[in-house]
Amino acid sequence: MTDTGGFVRGAYDILDAARENLVTVLVSFLLGLVSTVLFLRLYLFDKIQEQTLARAAAQGYDVETSFVNPFEVILLQAKIGVIAGVLVVVPVAVYLARGSLKRRGVWFPSSSRPRVAGFLIGVAGLFAVGVAYAYVVMIPYIMRFVAAIAVRAGVRPFFRISSFIDFVLVYSVIFGVAAQLPLLMVFTVRSGVVSYSFYRDKWRHFVLVAAVISALVTSPDPMTQVVVLGPLVAVYFLGLGAVRVFASENLDEETAIAVDETAEADQDQGGRPSNATAEGAKAATRSAAEAGVDAVMDRGAIDVAGAVFKDMRSHSKKLGGVFLVVASVSFYWLIYHGVDAIRRQTVSQMPPELASQVETVQLEIFEFVFLVVKYSALAGAVATVPFVVYYSRETLISENVIGGDGSPLYYVSRAAVVVSLFLAGAAYAYYGTIPVLVSVLSNSIVESGMEATFTVGEFIDFVFIVTVLVGVMAEMPAAMYFLISSKLVRYETLKSKWKHFTVVVFVVGALVTSPDPFTMIVVATPLSGFYLVSLVVTRVLCHGTIKKVRDERSQLGLAGESN
Known part of the structure; x- marks a missing residue:
């Protein structure tokens, strides 16, 4: 299994390659930014509204979009363009740093390239399926539901363009990620890149990161953030279950290694009191001291x-x-x-x-x-x-x-x-x-x-x-x-x-x-x-x-x- 330090050094190599080829990286970023902004202005914004609001319009609900800030549309296009530019830069930087990554052993060997290529194609395909499902099925249904309950209450659906586009794009990406995350987890465990225990122990970190991302990319109301966060967390735990089913032999190896390491630690420790015991004694001492303080305080x-x-x-x-x-x-x-x-x-x-x-x-x-x-x-x-x-x-x-x-x-x-x-x-x-x-x-x-x-x-x-x-x-x-x-x-x-x-x-x-x-x-x-x-x-x-x-x-x- 490749150590974590190798990946950290590989990340530094990617940054060094991006710095040495700064012109290439900047051109790639600008191409992604400008092409995305033009595509949004000329085609995508109108198409998104037409597609996602079609089901609500068919039911007779008059749903419109608005902007409450003079720079709202421009800033929205710029934000999406910057994200697209970064996504274009990442594979370019990795390709430029391929030589250094090979020397550090964090590049895929030649024998596994067909398998890796097949995996990447599968991931991209599943991502596209998830995005298509969200864009064609789920989001129009959600918009119809939201419009129906609002109109019934005498409220006019007049969504901010930034919130509307953010919701459509973010929810589409969420479904795309949800469709292929279990496959990614199974692949990384089976190939030895990441252990199952790592995924299992770091679920809190994943929830925290997902919550931060949902807060950054959505509107500030909690309901929207929960709608984004929920599918991510659910699919993460689904991936843990998939790993246990499709990568069970790797789990057996991890268990055997953990047992051996525990036995060696016990032999090295001998009859000395363990750190846990010492910490327990210290905690007991602290508890006694705190109890003395509480006896004095009015509780x-x-x-x-x-x-x-x-x-x-x-x-x-x-x-x-x-x-x-x-x-x-x-x-x-x-x-x-x-x-x-x-x-x-x-x-x-x-x-x-x-x-x-x-x-x-x-x-x-x-x-x-x-x-x-x-x-x-x-x-x-x-x-x-x-x-x-x-x-x-x-x-x-x-x-x-x-x-x-x-x-x-x-x-x-x-x-x-x-x-x-x-x-x-x-x-x-x-x-x-x-x-x-x-x-x-x-x-x-x-x-x-x-x-x-x-x-x-x-x-x-x-x-x-x-x-x-x-x-x-x-x-x-x-x-x-x-x-x-x-x-x-x-x-x-x-x-x-x-x-x-x-x-x-x-x-x-x-x-x-x-x-x-x-x-x-x-x-x-x-x-x-x-x-x-x-x-x-x-x-x-x-x-x-x-x-x-x-x-x-x-x-x-x-x-x-x-x-």
Whole structure:
């Protein structure tokens, strides 16, 4: 088997050959770049749109492409041209360095050239088959599916040209690679170039590299990256299975070599303690030291979280069932009714002539699908919260996280009031505030001579954020009042946790909103400020209860503790 150092030195030889023949390499790169750009401008862009959107057009879906940046098309063509130029340069550089590679023993011997040529032809053929399958079958089907669900929700498919072309080309390459990667893995193992253990042990590195590539070559939405990453990872593990089937004799040789090396290492080591034993002793010492530190530190929050997690794990099937049912129902409702109903309600208070000029569009291929998945998962997570509290109630009471006086009916009635206030605030925002805001913004846009066109992701995010924001602000004073008056939580605890609340709000705002710092600040700042206002209101309304709790704790010698 050729050692790894030989390949590294061979790579340096290829770079040296490229440097010595710089003119040839540059000419090859420019030929690949210029020819690709001209081919894209004169033929390929139009052909790709015609072929991939034909099935959607046949079903009556009006799918168009657009550009939102003046240099978007030029930069897209340049990017594809650079990639093509690099692909042309690589075989040229390898050919120029063939002499050095032969001397280092990393070139194929003459006797194996026919077999290598056949293998390369097979790889190229399988790659072409994968690309053709993706281009002719899969991508048109995906585009029809994406267009159908968008049009059904009243969203106009208006894909960015860069995202559209990137998706078509990248997905075609993914299918091409997926078609021939198992063959490549079997060939390299059977020829002794790479061992099976190398492929098996480096799967994490492959996943990481594939994730980086998918992030670099696709649009920034996670759904597109998952669509690219998924086939690569799946075909890698399929290749591992193919190696075990078609190169089993090589696996037997590797196992025998590993056994011999282990026996020799044991003989050399003799009766001395192994490195693993020594490391284990050191780890035990470190653990003892850390345990001493933990004994000093207050680990109450960690203990409570661990106990709650244990309760959740013991009821994981029930919680998972609730999550899946709610998420599935939410997904179906949003796809077929929800988004369209939200859009209609938002423009319901506009004059007809203004409402006809307001539309929502989908710029990214999977923007609408990812939006629905995001809010379906959020609905499922919110639905599980009451069940988590119910199943963990004994733990929370025993750990003094919740307490207080009153019957279960007392707490249920207070919770119902808080939820009712939240729903009232959310309804006021959804039916009153949001239509007015959208109407004012749209009218300002139209009067400026522009089209009031909103991306579906930003539009639904705006509706959701304002609705939840007003709902939380409506119930926050009442929630604090009931928590303190019922002696479930001390006023000092709520006061000391406002920084934690602010951090949580910013994190949640970053997760549920667009990746825009300004939007995140607009969401988080009002909630954080209103938290302080609610504290002031609660301090006035619950003055007697707060004083009584302080006196009781002072008599028990707990005045300085926060729990």
